[in-house]
Each structure stands twice: as C-alpha cells, then as structure tokens.
Amino acid sequence: MKLSTKGRYGLRAMLDIALFSRSEPVSISSIASRENISEPYLEQLVARLKKAGMIKSRRGAQGGYMLAKEPEDISVGDILRALEGNLDAVSCPGLKDDGDCAGAQFCVTKYVWQRINESITTAVDEMHLSDLIRESQKLRDADNSEAEQDKICLC
Amino acid sequence: MKLSTKGRYGLRAMLDIALFSRSEPVSISSIASRENISEPYLEQLVARLKKAGMIKSRRGAQGGYMLAKEPEDISVGDILRALEGNLDAVSCPGLKDDGDCAGAQFCVTKYVWQRINESITTAVDEMHLSDLIRESQKLRDADNSEAEQDKICLC
DNA sequence: TTGAAATCAAAGTAAAATAATCGGAATTAA
C-alpha cells in the first residue's frame, strides 16, 4: 500500500523540471544533484515520463528536458500513473464490465476496493503541477530568512 | 500502491467469521475451505486480527473464532490496518509535528502525500463490517436462481 | 571535424517485502 520511490522521486523530478526549465532544458545531472537522486536511476524515471508525453527532450550537448504541456494540464495522477502504472489498490476483474470473475455476483468486498480506488483517483486527479508550482512560490515568498534553501526533503 | 493478499484475504476472512459464527465459533479450516485460502497462511492473518482485538478465539475441539465486537464498531480501516500496518501511501516525517525532515520547510510534495493519505483514511474508516453484512444479505436475497453460490471471488 | 555532453536502451544484481510452508506445543470438548 506504499507509493514506491519511482512515484516519489518522479514527482519531485517533474516539479524540478517545471521550476528550472523556463528558458533552457534541464539535464539529468542537474536534476539529480538538486534532488539528490542517482543519475542512472533518474534516467529510467524520466524515460517513463517522456514516453507518457508529459516532457520532451533535446539530445546532445546543452540538451535536457522540459515540459511538453502546460502545468495546468498535467495532473498528479497522470504523473504517478506514468511512473507506477495503474494506481488501483486492488485490480479486481469483477469491477470491470467485461471482467471475468466467477464469484463477482456474490462478491461484497469488490465494493470496498471500488470505493478505495475511487478515492485515490479523485485525490490525485484533482491536483495539478500548476498547483505545486504556485505552492512552491508561496513557500519561498513567505521565507524572509537567509535560510539554506538547499536542504531538501527526500519524500 | 497495491493492497497485499494480507489485506484482501483478511477482509474476506473477517466477513466470513461475521457471517458464519452467529451461534458457534468457526474454525480456521472451515474459513479456509469456504474462502479458498491456505490454512497455515490464514492462521497468520487471523493471529493479527486477534491481536488487534477484533476477534476472539476458543481453543481446543469445537473451538474457533468469533467477533469480539459488534460489526458496526469494526471499520474496514481497522481491519486493513491490523493486517497491513499503517495504510499511508507515503510515510513522510514532514507531515508529523515532531517529525524531523531537514527540508520540510520548502517541501511541496508533502501536501500531495497528505491529500492522498487523507482520502484513503476517509474511505476505509467510513465503511464498517455491518455494511458488508447488509450488502451481502441484499445480494443473496436478490438472487432467485438456483445458481451455485459456491463460486467465490478471490479479490 | 572531433570531442565532450547529453539522451537512449537494455540487461544485470542485491536487498527487501511478500506469500507462503512446516513442525510441534498447548488447550479443550466429547
């Protein structure tokens, strides 16, 4: 029932790209050092995000990654699904119309799984990258100290 | 992000006990054969449920398990937590007041994890064993066929 | 034109979590 590092690191990477690729693409190595993720592992995550069409790349020197869509058109659910696959807590065939489950007719627990799945889906799909960017700005604005903003959270 | 068999089998076992231990306790072996779960594995699950105080046992011949509380006082969340442990999708120290996370001050993703965790908690805590019993009755009442009610769902 | 900077791709590995299995001791109703 845990979100793996794929989802956690990947969402941070996505936000990093959103924040730092305004004019120029950002390289894997710069994301990796800012976010404290190993470069080769980050490569895999970024590959999934690209395959899902939410970032685009420029190869070669001075290359890197940037968003492929507007931040308000990228939901947290899109990002997590690209990284983790289906987010359903239970993938129950009885929940699909065409699903073949011998006992679906008398199955009660399927309603439980459905309710849990729906609550997760609703939560992740109503948050967007644009919300995170805005929230991030707010936190930095509120901070009037000389605090080291380089201390990062690994969640 | 998946619920393991512990949670899935365990909830079915719990509902089985609720439905079949009205007068006499039900044995591991009878639950196992009805629900199609291996006996030794089911033992482990039932041990967790007992430790959490939601079922009680009678040892020896004719022994078995029965509910330790009223079905309306047992939430699906209680059951799943007894089996799976904490249901939080991300256990982020920055979310707790006393949690020490160097970067919590500028962490934005923690709001995402919090929102997901809350949605799961709300969903599982508002469903109770009594709801499942009622739903189960409804399905059987609605069924006027001679259908084999022994075909079970493994979810 | 050439070398460095980068993405791209696929395979391999170590550790952890999950899902069981197994053997036997303790308890109790008949």
Add this chain to the structure above:
DNA sequence: TTAATTCCGATTATTTTACTTTGATTTCAA
C-alpha cells in the same frame, strides 16, 4: 484419553523494488 483445534516460531520460496552497469547514439560547440 483422544481427536480437534488454536497457537507459536522458524524457515523457505517468490516477487518486487531499487538500483547499477554497460554501451550505444545524437548533437552541439570549439
């Protein structure tokens, strides 16, 4: 007493996760 049952701890097998490794390909810039 005996058969049925819970209880308990240890062990093993399988799967998933979290990386690492290797090497190729593309592109820019000096």
